[in-house]
Amino acid sequence: MSENKVDAVVIGAGPVGLACALEIQRQGLTVAVVDKGALVNSIVGYPTQMEFFSTPELLEIGGYPFPMASYKPHREDALDYYQRVAATEKLNLRLYEKVIGLRGQVGDFVVETTKGEIAARTVVVATGFFDVPNKMGIPGEDLPHVNHYYKEPYAHANQDVVVVGAKNSSAKAALALTRAGARVTLVVRGPAVADTVKYWIRPDLINRIAEGRITAYFNTSIDAITHHTVAVTTPEGPRILAADYVYALTGYQPDYSLLIDALALPLDENDAAKPPIFDTTTHETARPGVYVAGTVCGGLATSRWFIENGRHHAQLIAAALALKTQPQIA
Ligand SMILES: Cc1cc2nc3c(=O)[nH]c(=O)nc-3n(C[C@H](O)[C@H](O)[C@H](O)COP(=O)(O)OP(=O)(O)OC[C@H]3O[C@@H](n4cnc5c(N)ncnc54)[C@H](O)[C@@H]3O)c2cc1C
Secondary structure, three states: OOOOOEEEEEEOOOHHHHHHHHHHHHOOOOEEEEOOOOOOHHHHOOOOOOEOOOOHHHHOOOOOOOOOOOOOOEHHHHHHHHHHHHHHOOOOEEOOOOEEEEEEEOOEEEEEEOOEEEEEEEEEEOOOOOOEEOOOOOOOOOOOOEEOOOOOOHHHOOOEEEEEOOOHHHHHHHHHHHHOOOEEEEEOOOOOOOOOOOOOOHHHHHHHHHOOOEEEEOOOEEEEEOOOEEEEEEOOEEEEEEOOEEEEOOOEEOOHHHHHHHOOOOEOOOOOOOOEOEOOOOOEEOOOOEEEOHHHHHOOOOOOOOHHHHOOHHHHHHHHHHHHOOOOOO
16 A cells, blocks of 8 residues: 555545545545646636625535625635635645546555546545536637637727627626627527526626617527628528627536546436436445546536535545545555
8 A cells, every 4th residue: 555545536626626625634534636727726717706696605615604795705705715715624735737547446546647646545526517618519619719718808898799608607798798898799599598597697688688788699500700700590591790709608518538538437328418427325436436526426417516515515425435445445
C-alpha cells in the first residue's frame, strides 16, 4: 500500500465535490480534491453578478451558514462562500489538474491526471455538466464570435447580438444585453419562451418582446452562421439576421468521454438521459469503489440534480466510504 494513498479522490471541486470531500474528511478519512480548473470552476464561468435562483441556505454545505443581507446570492457571494468553506476545512485541493484516466479496482485505484498519478482507495466523481456545450451542428458554429458561454453584456452596446434559446440562461442574457444597449434578436426552436423560465424573469422577457425592444423568432431553426449574419428558417420562410455576436445558450451535457472512456462507468441505457448506473442509497456506481455525486448523476438530464438537492449526496457517500474503507480493503 502506497504511503501517499488517500482514502478518496474527489474529481471536481464544485459545490457538491466540496461537500463530499468535507463529509468524507469528517469520517476521519483522507481526501484529495482534483479539479481541471479553478476552485468551483463552473461557478467561476457563470455570468458576472449572476443571481442564484436558490436562497442561500439551500446552497450551504457542511453545515456552514451562508449569511446574506439580500434575498438571493450572486455568483461572487457563492464563490466567496465555497472558498471559505474549503479553506476552513483545510481541504487538500489539487487545482488545474485534469483527471484523464482511472486504473485498478476498489482499494487500489490509480487516478491518472495531467500532472501525474494519485493512489486512492475510492473515487468520487462530481464533475457536473458545464464543460461540454450542446452543439447546434451548423456551419459557422466554431467562428470566434460564437460563444456557448455568456459572461456579461458590456462589450455589446450598439451591436447586433443573436441569442439562441429561450430558457433561463438565454432569457437572462437577452434582457441584460438589451439593457446594456445591444440590439438583441432571440431565436427559439420552440413556440414560446419556455414555461420553465423562472416566474420573475419570464414576464420581463415577454414584455420586452411585446414592446419591440427584443426581436424574437419562435419555431425557428438556425441554418448557418457567417461573420456578420445568422441564416434562419422561420415559419414565414428563410431570414438573414444581422449578428456581430452570437450567444448559443443551448445547454450543456456531462463529459461522456470522461465517464465512459476515462473512468469506464457503465451507463443506464434504459434511461433516456443516460446517467451512470449507481445505487441510490450509496451512490456507488457499477464500477465498485467509484461513486457519483451532484449534477453528473442525472446524465443528460442536467436539471435533475443541482446544488440544492445534489449537496445531500455527500452524506450518503461519506457514510458508504466509511464502511468501504474498513479493514477489509485497508
Ligand atoms: C447560470 C446557472 C445558474 C444556476 N443557479 C442555480 C441555483 O440557483 N441553485 C442551484 O441549486 N443550482 C443552480 N445551478 C445549477 C448548479 O450550479 C449546478 O447544478 C452545480 O454547479 C452542480 O454542482 P456539481 O458540484 O455537481 O458540479 P459543478 O459545479 O459543475 O462542478 C464540477 C467540477 O468538476 C470539474 N471537472 C470536470 N471534469 C473534470 C476532470 N476531467 N478532471 C478534474 N475536474 C473536472 C469542473 O472543472 C468543475 O469544477 C445553476 C446553473 C447555472 C448554469
